[in-house]
Amino acid sequence: MSDTLKVKPGRGDALIIVDVQNDFLPGGSLGVPDGDAVVPVMNRYLEEFRETGLPIYATRDWHPEGHCSFEAQGGPWPPHCVAESKGAMFARDLDLNEEVTIISKATTVETDAYSGFEGTDLTDRLRKQNVKRIFVGGLATDYCVLNTVKDGLKAGFQVLLLDDGIRGVDVNPGDSDKAKDEMHRLGAKSITLENLASAHA
Numbered sequence: 001m002s003d004t005l006k007v008k009p010g011r012g013d014a015l016i017i018v019d020v021q022n023d024f025l026p027g028g029s030l031g032v033p034d035g036d037a038v039v040p041v042m043n044r045y046l047e048e049f050r051e052t053g054l055p056i057y058a059t060r061d062w063h064p065e066g067h068c069s070f071e072a073q074g075g076p077w078p079p080h081c082v083a084e085s086k087g088a089m090f091a092r093d094l095d096l097n098e099e100v101t102i103i104s105k106a107t108t109v110e111t112d113a114y115s116g117f118e119g120t121d122l123t124d125r126l127r128k129q130n131v132k133r134i135f136v137g138g139l140a141t142d143y144c145v146l147n148t149v150k151d152g153l154k155a156g157f158q159v160l161l162l163d164d165g166i167r168g169v170d171v172n173p174g175d176s177d178k179a180k181d182e183m184h185r186l187g188a189k190s191i192t193l194e195n196l197a198s199a200h201a
């Protein structure tokens with residue numbers, strides 16, 4: 001989208017903040033490079049949605065000990081986001097409050113979920129609220145953001161990818177760019193705060 005195009009969140013829109021949890025921040029057990037940079041940006045989007053009274057969701061990895069995605073169990077990742085642990089808490093500076101609906105995912109030993117839609121009631125909740133378009137940002141671009149966006153599109157929602165509010169792992173260099181290309185190809189559009197028509201403008 002061009003810088004001049006303005007997007008104003010309104011009825012039918014919802015914000016989805018993906019996995020902005022301590023373990024995915026630099027210093028966490030599965031830290032995303034520069035991952036903390038999404039916090040102030042997502043706070044700006046949060047402010048817009050809060051002021052207009054629109055639905056806000058925050059997804060989180062919420063794994064039991066010995067989760068199948070952990071290396072000791074043959075999975076690809078070090079232990080991370082064990083339910084109730086400090087690493088699983090949302091970033092301290094992320095401006096969440098009780099208006100935010102928390103969606104916990106991959107909560108059993110035998111199932112993993114990169115997407116906030118997988119194994120959760122997120123689709124039902126959004127449909128009940130007559131949501132048509134979702135604004136998606138968070139961590140990480142090439143895993144949980146990618147899969148949340150793909151499932152959102154599959155479920156029939158329009159998707160705006162919050163380009164300045166995402167960061168990637170890039171296990172292989174270029175993974176994040178590839179993920180973005182894929183999301184765009186499937187129909188997601190990228191915006192940044194520049195595109196957001198302020199609720200108080």
Ligand SMILES: [Zn+2]
Nearest residue numbers: 061069081106
């Ligand atoms: Zn996980």
